[in-house]
Amino acid sequence: MIKTTGELPARELTETRYPCEQCGAMQVYAVGSGELECRYCGHRSAIVSGHEPIREKDFYAALRELEQATALKVEKTYVKCVQCAAQFELDENIHAGECPFCGTSVITSTSHLKPIKAGALLPFSITKKQAQARYKTWLASLWFAPGALKDHAREATKLHGIYIPYWTYDSQTHSSYSGMRGDIYYVQQSYTSVENGRHVTRTRREPRIRWTPASGHTQRHFDDVLIGASRTLPRKITDWLEPWDLENMVPYSEAYISGFSSEVYQVDLDEGFSLAQGVMENFIRRDVKHQIGGDQQRITHLQTQHSETSFKHVLLPLWSASFNFKGKTYRFVVNGRNGNIQGERPYSWVKIAFTLTSAGSLLAGAIIWLDSRGFL
Numbered sequence: 001m002i003k004t005t006g007e008l009p010a011r012e013l014t015e016t017r018y019p020c021e022q023c024g025a026m027q028v029y030a031v032g033s034g035e036l037e038c039r040y041c042g043h044r045s046a047i048v049s050g051h052e053p054i055r056e057k058d059f060y061a062a063l064r065e066l067e068q069a070t071a072l073k074v075e076k077t078y079v080k081c082v083q084c085a086a087q088f089e090l091d092e093n094i095h096a097g098e099c100p101f102c103g104t105s106v107i108t109s110t111s112h113l114k115p116i117k118a119g120a121l122l123p124f125s126i127t128k129k130q131a132q133a134r135y136k137t138w139l140a141s142l143w144f145a146p147g148a149l150k151d152h153a154r155e156a157t158k159l160h161g162i163y164i165p166y167w168t169y170d171s172q173t174h175s176s177y178s179g180m181r182g183d184i185y186y187v188q189q190s191y192t193s194v195e196n197g198r199h200v201t202r203t204r205r206e207p208r209i210r211w212t213p214a215s216g217h218t219q220r221h222f223d224d225v226l227i228g229a230s231r232t233l234p235r236k237i238t239d240w241l242e243p244w245d246l247e248n249m250v251p252y253s254e255a256y257i258s259g260f261s262s263e264v265y266q267v268d269l270d271e272g273f274s275l276a277q278g279v280m281e282n283f284i285r286r287d288v289k290h291q292i293g294g295d296q297q298r299i300t301h302l303q304t305q306h307s308e309t310s311f312k313h314v315l316l317p318l319w320s321a322s323f324n325f326k327g328k329t330y331r332f333v334v335n336g337r338n339g340n341i342q343g344e345r346p347y348s349w350v351k352i353a354f355t356l357t358s359a360g361s362l363l364a365g366a367i368i369w370l371d372s373r374g375f376l
Contacts, residue, residue: 025041028259116269121317122317135334165315166313171221175303179301181212183209184208188204218288225279228267230265269311
């Protein structure tokens with residue numbers, strides 16, 4: 001995430017720092033508190049809350065502003081550490097990290113990278129030690145995992161604390177639909193069977209579905225539909241980390257980022273809303289089916305209009321790491337708020353095959369036993 005450089009890059013970035021009032025060393029955010037802590041002398045100081053309140057921004061107005069803005073050209077940039085004076089580069093999607101020479105926390109402005117700044121964040125409340133314990137428990141609990149995988153639970157896997165960018169969207173939706181309502185009814189049906197060598201006619205009730213046209217309108221207000229704005233981790237991993245306690249977000253302050261990495265968004269505002277619309281449509285379809293009623297429903301046409309659409313750009317905390325097993329890298333993440341863990345993992349196909357074979361043997365034995373007792 002950080003590159004050292006011997007050349008003089010095109011531009012130097014401005015950075016935010018939080019020196020200790022007692023010894024002058026850089027302070028970092030003390031997880032689970034509202035304070036900064038010095039790693040050297042232990043002195044703490046309170047974090048001053050951001051002056052900007054958390055507020056929703058008009059989605060369509062923001063799109064117009066982005067269209068009118070001059071395209072930003074990202075130049076090669078570097079950071080100069082205030083502690084040891086080393087010069088180094090941050091990856092283009094990272095605006096906070098540590099100096100590779102002395103470990104000093106570095107936080108730079110995001111304005112040179114993206115026009116929309118974060119307005120709120122959820123601070124870390126799970127420590128690295130707690131996240132490491134969750135990782136070991138998770139690794140040990142995996143079903144059908146290779147036996148050698150348990151060795152990784154004893155390794156000091158390096159967890160990396162990072163704030164991941166997200167969008168939240170609010171929208172009032174009005175939907176019109178047409179479709180079919182299916183009601184199940186039963187009819188008496190005659191059939192012939194052979195019993196004791198004789199043909200016997202009997203009747204049975206068979207289900208039928210009566211379809212009738214249906215149409216109407218429905219509306220729903222969506223609040224804080226959450227869409228990940230990072231491409232670093234697969235969406236399936238970041239989505240699994242939900243739910244987040246968004247009601248506990250605080251106004252954005254770089255003090256909470258001190259000591260951690262932080263990404264800028266890679267999924268743009270309009271792309272994020274397209275993804276949010278997909279999430280909203282799932283709920284709208286459920287509403288429509290409920291409104292159509294009956295035993296079964298078919299939706300042949302659905303059109304939704306959005307109004308009063310707004311958004312927030314927020315940062316959410318997670319611990320990220322990976323381990324290598326038999327030449328392949330597996331990534332996992334820990335929710336920095338509640339400790340939920342999700343990730344990629346290997347499988348032991350030998351164990352799976354053995355389990356299926358054993359289950360098949362048990363099933364065959366049960367069938368033989370039942371047959372010998374005259375139950376089959």
